Amino acid sequence: MTALPGSRLALNPIQWMATDDGWLDPSKAPETPELLSLVKKAGFDGVMAEVPAGWPVQQYAELVADTGLELAPGYAVCRSDGRDGKEAEVVENAARIARQHAELGLDVVGLGLGMGAAEARLAHPAQGTDPAAERLGAITDLVGRIAAAMVAEGVRPALHPHVGTWVETDSEGRAVLEAVPADQLGFLPDTGHLAWAGVDVHALISDYADRVPFVHVKDCRLSVAQEGRAGDWDYKKIVRAGLWAEPGRGELPLVEILSALGNDFGGWLMVEVDKPDIEDPYESAVASVTWMRATFGGGR
Template sequence: MRIALNPIQWMASDDGWLDPSRAPEREQLLSLIKQAGFDSVMAEVPADWTVERYRSVVDGVGLTLAPGYFVCRSDGRDGNEDAVVASAGAVARQHAELGLTQIGLGLAMGKDMPRVAHPARAYDVDPTRVEAVTALIGRIADTMLAEGVRPNLHPHVGTWIESEDEGRAVLDALPDSRLGFLPDTGHLAWAGSDVGKFVADYAERIPFVHVKDCRLSVATRGREQGWGYQQTVLDGLWVEPGRGELDLAGIIGNLPGDFDGWLMVEVDRPDIADCYESAVASARWMHTTFGNASS
C-alpha cells in the first residue's frame, strides 16, 4: 500500500463547499504536504502549467504522484457528451505523460443540482439515466484506455451515481478491463452503503481508495432533518481519518492481501481548524494504522 494526500482541506469554504482559490500557491502547497508527512500527492496539473513544469515542481519538493481525478460533466443525455469525451482524452494524456496508468472518474456535482439539495437519498432515481451515464462512461473509458490510462468509477454523494445500487449497475455493465472501482469510504458510508462488503465484492478492480472519515451520526441527522449537502457538511460530517465513526482499518482490510495500490487521504472539511495540522494528524494516523504502507 502507498499513502497519498488530496489536499482539499485547504480548499474548504465557509459555505460547506470547496473553493480551489483558497489554497496556497501550488509550489507552497506541495511543500506543506511534504512537511506534513506525506511523500505522495494526487496528480493535478494546474490549468496554466505544462506537464513538464508540474513534474519539475513536484520532483523539486520531493513528492511522487498518485492517480488524479476526472469529472464527467454530463449525464449522458444533455448534448455535452462529445466535449466530455474529448476532455477525458486530454486529461488521460497528461496522466500518461506523468507515468500514471490509473485515474478516478466521477460525475459532476453543482450547488444547484437536485441531489445536492437532497443528498445521500438516491433522489430522483432513474434507471434510464444510469444507463445513459454508463454508455458515456464506456466511451470515456475507451478514449482513456487508448492513452494507456484506465478510469475507475467513483460514486459520490450529490451526483447521479451516488448510491451503491447505481455504482454496482455501472460496474456490472462494464468489464474490469475497461473500468475499475475507486471507492470513497466517506461518501459510500454517507450514502448508506455497507462499505466493507462493497469493497470486498469488487476488490480485484480497486487500484486505489479515497480514505475519508466521517460522523455517521451527522449523516443520519441530516437525512432525518432533510438537510442539504452543504448544511450536513457544516454540521461536522467530515473529519480527519481516525477522528470519525468509520472503521477505516476494517474497510481497508477487505482489499486483497497483495494490494499494492494507493490509500489517498481526503478531508473535505477539516475538523482540526489549521489545515496544515489537519494534514499532519492525517499523515500520523495513516502511518500508525497502516504501518507497513509506504508513501
C-alpha cells in the same frame, strides 16, 4: 497496526481549499510550490496529480519530483448525464486528462460525475433521490465511451461514486461497474461518501477488490449524516453540521473497511478531508498522516 505493507500514502490537499459548506475554493490555497512543500513536510509520500492551468506537464512533474513527492492518480469529472448534448465535449476532456496522466507516468485516474447536474440530490443527499433507469443507462453508456477514450491513451479510469451525483448509491455504482468491462473501468471507493450513502463499504470493496487501484480515505460522523437525513437537510447543511473529519477522528470503522483490500494491496491510500475538523489545514494534514501511518503502516 493493520498492515497494508505495499500501500503508499498520498494526500489530495483539499483542506487548504475547503469552504465551510463542503465546496472548494482553489483561491484559498497557497501557490503550487508552497502547497507541495507543505504536503511533503506533513509526511505524505505522494500528492494527487493535478497539473495547474497553463503549466506544461513536464514543469509540474519536475516540481513534484524536486519536492520529494511521488505523483498519485488524479481525477476526471464527467459533467454530463449522457443526455444533454455535452457528451462529445466530456469525452474529449477525459481523453485530454488521460494524455496528461500518461505523460506523468500514471496509468490510472479517478472518474466521477459532476455534482452540479444533480440538484435534487444536493437538496436530499445520500438517499438516491429521483432515481431514473433511463438516465442511469445513458450515464453508463457515456462512462463506457469515456473509459474507451482514456484506455486508448494508456490510462484506465476508476469509477468514483459520490454523494450529490447521479451515481451515488450501492445499486448505481454496481450497475455501472457491471456494465463496463473491468479492463476498461476500475473502481475507486471513497470511504466517506459511500458510508454517507448507506453503503456497506466493506462488502462493496470486497466484491470489486480486484478492480481497485487506489482508495480515497475519508472519515465522517454517521450520526450527523443520520440526523441530516431525518431532518431532510441539504448537502451543505449536513457538511456544516460536522459531517467530515480527518481519518481517526470520525465514526467510520476504517480498519475494518480497508481490510477488504487484502494484505497484498499495493495501491495508494489517498487521504481526502472535504472539510477539516482541525481548523489549520497543515495540522489537519499532519494529524491525518500520523494516524494513517500508525494504523496502516505502508509508505517509507
